Amino acid sequence: MSKEFEFVGGECHRALLDHFVGDGYDSRVYKNGDMVKRVYVGSGPKEFSPPGARTLSLYWEITNKAHEMFKDKPLVVNFPFSNEQYDLKFNPFIRMYRCLDCGYIEADSPYIPGHNLSVISGRFDQRELRVVLKNLSHELEDRFEVRGINLESVNLKSPEHRLLIVTDMCSSVAELKRNWWQLLPSTLK
Numbered sequence: 001m002s003k004e005f006e007f008v009g010g011e012c013h014r015a016l017l018d019h020f021v022g023d024g025y026d027s028r029v030y031k032n033g034d035m036v037k038r039v040y041v042g043s044g045p046k047e048f049s050p051p052g053a054r055t056l057s058l059y060w061e062i063t064n065k066a067h068e069m070f071k072d073k074p075l076v077v078n079f080p081f082s083n084e085q086y087d088l089k090f091n092p093f094i095r096m097y098r099c100l101d102c103g104y105i106e107a108d109s110p111y112i113p114g115h116n117l118s119v120i121s122g123r124f125d126q127r128e129l130r131v132v133l134k135n136l137s138h139e140l141e142d143r144f145e146v147r148g149i150n151l152e153s154v155n156l157k158s159p160e161h162r163l164l165i166v167t168d169m170c171s172s173v174a175e176l177k178r179n180w181w182q183l184l185p186s187t188l189k
């Protein structure tokens with residue numbers, strides 16, 4: 001058992017099976033009132049096995065760091081072709097824990113209303129969005145000294161005019177890693 005997570009008596013995702021809202025490469029998502037619960041089960045083929053506890057712990061760390069950093073002063077994102085500007089914020093994890101009932105790692109976050117950007121037709125040019133999100137992903141990787149951040153339109157919402165909220169920074173959390181020099185003993189840095 002991993003030591004990275006606090007064991008708390010959260011409601012197991014199995015109590016929410018009727019509230020399934022979607023799945024990704026590594027998690028299934030359930031709505032739970034004004035929260036969403038992710039359960040990191042992986043999906044089908046072996047290459048999409050659940051991310052390990054250490055990787056999820058790092059994901060939790062950078063997600064909440066990004067939330068703290070931009071909650072009061074959002075990151076301003078420029079769309080170079082359409083000349084639009086948006087404020088960007090990050091949805092935090094309220095808690096992440098290994099569920100005592102099912103054994104999987106589960107995580108609770110606030111529910112962000114509305115559709116994701118991949119299905120909002122007309123408001124975004126999907127090609128421009130792809131370019132903007134790719135550049136932004138690299139910028140965030142440099143800022144947090146990690147690799148594997150991959151913002152995708154399906155993982156962003158726009159609950160208010162001129163505001164974007166990232167609901168998942170990594171489309172595949174298993175690819176998230178600290179930069180190699182972060183792993184050196186501090187005497188060599």
Ligand SMILES: [Zn+2]
Pocket residue numbers: 011012013014099100101102103104106
């Ligand atoms: Zn559970």
